[in-house]
Amino acid sequence: MLQNGNHNGLHNDPELPLISVIIPAYNVSAYIGDALRSVFLQHFKSHEVIVVNDGSTDTPELERVLEPYRDKIHYIQQENRGISAARNAALRIARGELIALLDADDIWHEGKLTEQLAFMKQGQFDMVYGDALLIGDVPWPAGTTFMGRSPSDGPVTLNSLLDLSVTVVVSTVIMRKDLVEQVGGFDEEDRNITEDFDLWLRLARAGARIGYQKKVVAEYRYRSDSVSAHRVKLHEAALRVLQKTRRGMTLSASEKEALDRTEQRLQSILMLERGKTLIVNGEVAEARAMLTKAREMNSSWKIPLALLALRTFPGLVRRYLRKRHRSD
Numbered sequence: 001m002l003q004n005g006n007h008n009g010l011h012n013d014p015e016l017p018l019i020s021v022i023i024p025a026y027n028v029s030a031y032i033g034d035a036l037r038s039v040f041l042q043h044f045k046s047h048e049v050i051v052v053n054d055g056s057t058d059t060p061e062l063e064r065v066l067e068p069y070r071d072k073i074h075y076i077q078q079e080n081r082g083i084s085a086a087r088n089a090a091l092r093i094a095r096g097e098l099i100a101l102l103d104a105d106d107i108w109h110e111g112k113l114t115e116q117l118a119f120m121k122q123g124q125f126d127m128v129y130g131d132a133l134l135i136g137d138v139p140w141p142a143g144t145t146f147m148g149r150s151p152s153d154g155p156v157t158l159n160s161l162l163d164l165s166v167t168v169v170v171s172t173v174i175m176r177k178d179l180v181e182q183v184g185g186f187d188e189e190d191r192n193i194t195e196d197f198d199l200w201l202r203l204a205r206a207g208a209r210i211g212y213q214k215k216v217v218a219e220y221r222y223r224s225d226s227v228s229a230h231r232v233k234l235h236e237a238a239l240r241v242l243q244k245t246r247r248g249m250t251l252s253a254s255e256k257e258a259l260d261r262t263e264q265r266l267q268s269i270l271m272l273e274r275g276k277t278l279i280v281n282g283e284v285a286e287a288r289a290m291l292t293k294a295r296e297m298n299s300s301w302k303i304p305l306a307l308l309a310l311r312t313f314p315g316l317v318r319r320y321l322r323k324r325h326r327s328d
Contacts (some may be wrong), residue, residue, distance in 0.1 A: 017212075019047040020096030020177065024086035026054045028104035029061040031221065035071050035104050047100070049073040050090040055080025084186035084195045091177070091185055099177045106132070106171035107219040116174050117282055125211035127175035127203060132220035139222075146220050156210035161200055162245070162258040164265075168210075170196045172218050179208055190244070196238040216319035226235065232273050235266045242266075268298035269319045286288060 021039055025032055032051070039049055051073050056062050059077070066075060076089055091099065102108065112130075120128045131147040138144060152166040160166045173196075183202040186195050204210060242263050245251075251259065271294035278287035295304060 017046050017048040017096045018093035019044075019098045019100050019174065021047055021049045021100045021102055022087055022090040022094065023049065023051045023102050023104050024054055024083050024090070025051055025056060025062060025104045026080070026083070027056050029056070029058045029065050031105035032062065033065045034107050035102055036066075036073070038108040038110075039102065040069075040072065041110055042108065042113045043111055044117065047113065048095060048272070050094060051075050051104075052215070054083065054086040054088040080192035082188065082195075084188045084191070088185045088188060091180065094177060097177060099175050099180060100168050101173045103171045103221075105136075105221040106225065107135075107221075108171070109217050109219070112172075112217040113174075115215065116172075116217060119211065119213045120174060123211045124209065126179050126208040127173065127210045128213055128214050129174075129210075130172040130213040130217035132169045132172055132218040133216050133309040134222050135219045136223050145168050145216055147214075149173075152212045156168040156204070156212055158201060158204040159255050159258050161197075161204055162242070162255055162262060164262050166212065166326075168196065168200050169218065169220060171220060175203070175208075179206070182206065187244075190240060193234060194241050197238060198241045198244065201241070203250070207248055232270060235268050235270050235273075239263060239270075241265050264297050268294045271297070272322060 023032070023035060036049070049072065051066065053059060053062060053076065055078065066073065074093060078086070078089060100113065115128065116128050131145050134140065134144045134146060140149070146169050150167040154160055154165060156166050180199070183199070183206050187198050200210070242259055246259060271290050275287045275290040275294065278290060
């Protein structure tokens, strides 16, 4: 269990920043200027900013963008070791009692820190997060938010995290540094695109109080060139985190059931995606077998409908999916 600490998110040393803002940077020179501007526009000023260049191939351009901020930020450059290693490098030099995460292609809204600190103090939370407006290559209507697509319902617990009934938006997170250190920081062994999910699970298991503020406090950039835009890789990464959790964490019966449900759901989604690929490649019989297996694991009405369409209009389904694959 976590050691007791200051739940108010306040310290008495005016010489130290309260919040350390951690910004990992890998080939984000086109976006990081907006991210930094959003930090320095915050009304709350007791913060430091740590930018970690994780072996970017666009380092000259990145450093040109950072130049106007060099006297306001701590800049670390390292060989490419992944986002977890970049965040841990910042964590090691962070002086703040609290850690705020910001991906270099995302943006904070004005007042974000002030509002979240008040929410954190009022609820005596160890970690808080909020909602974010989706921007960039968004395939949904303007004004769609992250929680509009992946809602957080109910209290944030290990059970609800495992069940995926709550979803944490990374760039809205503020959390106690000492607790992150107590659970071992970010896992650098698996260069995973869901490394944050792994940390939330460990914090919840250790007893951290996590609160969701139902307010849009940031903008989350949806990029077609980013790993997060690829559903298959995202689901495969989440499965690896769940498998690690199953091996290394003692779970209650209800928590194990939640993990089992999510694992089965993600596996069925992956089968569905593989079935689509088989259809596009003209392997219709193999696609039917894959979709039939997916149906056994997932009660979604979409799978039997896809099987019916594949039996009735295989050519039409193949043309439709080929068009979809080209536009993705």
